[in-house]
Amino acid sequence: MESRDGRAGAVFVALADPTRRRVVDKLAVDGPLTGTELAGRLPVSRQAVAKHLAALETAGLVTARRSGREARYALRTAPLAQAEAWMAAIGAA
């Protein structure tokens, strides 16, 4: 992992999976969604969506907020900015 900002590494690991990138796409375009709503908009099961959301949450890319019986997931862009800054720094070197 790069030492400059270890959090960027977690972003790259989380986004290495194509389904997780689609989840991020959906949340970016449609705004906060529940796992059930996401499963309805992507060709993956509710259970698979839950696992991908947990991985994105570990990487800090989504936050969960309880709303009624189900959690609603929102995109967090701060870690993306950190990863981008790291790439920009390397690109400029």
Place this chain on the structure above:
Amino acid sequence: MTNMDTVETIQRDVTVNADPARAFRLFTAGIGSWWPTKTHSLAAEEEHAVRSVVFEERTGGRVYEVAADGTEDTWATVLAWEPPTRLVLAWKPSHRDDPPTEVEVRFSPAGSGTRVDLEHRGWERLGADAAERAESYPDGWVLVLGRFAAAVAER
């Protein structure tokens, strides 16, 4: 065992925004506040929730998760306890009959923060199962250390 079965030592590092004493304390005593149990715990494998993670701060102490129903599952035993610079764990977070591997974590000053170096070794003890058991760790430690760095930054 042939060379092809040998898994190399996994080395990962992260630099966090806290002095070594604080980083060490958060990594150990504070483990329950940042460890990503939703993705990295025994309960998560069975889709149960984890209530807490406990790190017993002494040589011979245990690191264990407590599931929502109170079930305790041991992840590791502390082999070396040297705050605030180093700790070594006998690592076996599973219900299998495997021998433990070894995880060493070192904390050293880096500018105004701390560099945390993690080394996961001893895969040869798992014989032919090593590659399969090790599979999730190269990425897994990146996620776990990333979560740790974020948790330190949020305080």
